[in-house]
Amino acid sequence: SQQGEEDPQALSIQEGENATMNCSYKTSINNLQWYRQNSGRGLVHLILIRSNEREKHSGRLRVTLDTSKKSSSLLITASRAADTASYFCAMTTDSWGKLQFGAGTQVVVTP
Amino acid sequence: EAQVTQNPRYLITVTGKKLTVTCSQNMNHEYMSWYRQDPGLGLRQIYYSMNVEVTDKGDVPEGYKVSRKEKRNFPLILESPSPNQTSLYFCASSLRTGASGRNTGELFFGEGSRLTVL
Numbered sequence: 001s002q003q004g005e006e007d008p009q010a011l012s013i014q015e016g017e018n019a020t021m022n023c024s025y026k027t028s029i030n031n032l033q034w035y036r037q038n039s040g041r042g043l044v045h046l047i048l049i050r051s052n053e054r055e056k057h058s059g060r061l062r063v064t065l066d067t068s069k070k071s072s073s074l075l076i077t078a079s080r081a082a083d084t085a086s087y088f089c090a091m092t093t094d095s096w097g098k099l100q101f102g103a104g105t106q107v108v109v110t111p
Numbered sequence: 112e113a114q115v116t117q118n119p120r121y122l123i124t125v126t127g128k129k130l131t132v133t134c135s136q137n138m139n140h141e142y143m144s145w146y147r148q149d150p151g152l153g154l155r156q157i158y159y160s161m162n163v164e165v166t167d168k169g170d171v172p173e174g175y176k177v178s179r180k181e182k183r184n185f186p187l188i189l190e191s192p193s194p195n196q197t198s199l200y201f202c203a204s205s206l207r208t209g210a211s212g213r214n215t216g217e218l219f220f221g222e223g224s225r226l227t228v229l
Contacts, residue, residue, distance in 0.1 A: 004153075041223070042115075042223055043203075043218070098156055098169060100156065101153045103151060
């Protein structure tokens with residue numbers, strides 16, 4: 001069964017607005033990662049947050065992790081049309097063997 | 112340029128005709144993995160390899176085989192493809208965490224192989 005569930009499934013916003021998506025998971029994790037996928041392309045790594053971290057920033061991206069609620073959020077500030085993509089959370093529950101992905105959030109940013 | 116290369120990118124085949132999707136990475140990564148992506152299901156792991164000659168099943172290994180004879184290559188083999196294996200397949204690789212734990216855990220993905228089994 002899938003480890004991660006993302007919410008919302010789809011998000012439509014205008015340029016300049018912030019986009020927030022959430023990821024919930026079922027079991028304890030070692031780390032959680034976020035990836036972006038442009039239509040028909042491979043996934044690109046955005047950011048990794050370890051289980052002992054609560055918040056992390058990278059450019060316009062802000063990721064939070066709440067292990068007590070088994071959830072993470074990805075915030076994209078001041079969105080751009082180029083941010084249009086699907087965003088996936090992924091988590092490891094053991095040392096390295098399995099990285100399990102959520103079903104993704106499809107984000108559309110209109111100019 | 113650091114990359115993961117998959118071939119073919121597109122393939123239409125018929126039920127039962129054996130096929131191999133190749134995957135090669137030039138980053139000297141120890142870890143490699145195959146995923147399939149289906150609408151509404153996200154990415155599901157098929158097989159992974161922690162190092163040469165070390166492979167293990169992911170969540171959906173049925174109907175697939177892999178091998179890891181060399182560090183850079185990790186082919187996915189469909190011995191007798193069936194229509195339910197129609198999917199978008201991704202190969203990915205990563206450095207393995209050493210004792211220092213300095214690795215970021217980032218997966219590098221290929222561009223995908225779209226397979227249709229008729």
